[in-house]
Amino acid sequence: MKRTKKNIKKTMLRLGAKRKNLAHAGSSVVVGDFWVVPESPVVSKAHAIMENSFPSTKEGIAVPSWEAKRFTKLCRRFSVR
Numbered sequence: 001m002k003r004t005k006k007n008i009k010k011t012m013l014r015l016g017a018k019r020k021n022l023a024h025a026g027s028s029v030v031v032g033d034f035w036v037v038p039e040s041p042v043v044s045k046a047h048a049i050m051e052n053s054f055p056s057t058k059e060g061i062a063v064p065s066w067e068a069k070r071f072t073k074l075c076r077r078f079s080v081r
Contacts, residue, residue: 004069013056015043018059033065046074 012019017037037043037059047054047061050071055062063071 002047006044006071008068012063012068015040015075017063018060034062035065035068037061037063042075042078045078046071049074 005052012035017035017036020034021032026054036057037058043061050067052065
């Protein structure tokens with residue numbers, strides 16, 4: 001479990017994501033912990049596949065922490081090393 005969390009964090013940071021609690025950001029999205037990922041081809045491709053779309057903020061797409069595992073899995077599949 002701990003390893004998975006670490007891998008999610010590493011992938012998200014590699015994508016340039018920042019951890020935010022959007023409840024305090026004054027936005028009208030679901031309260032909770034989010035990863036705000038800047039827009040890129042890999043991110044938008046993974047976002048298109050996810051069945052429920054995530055809210056967009058000025059900085060990028062807000063991925064809820066509870067959806068982060070599936071999102072990072074898709075991003076890893078699409079990113080070219």
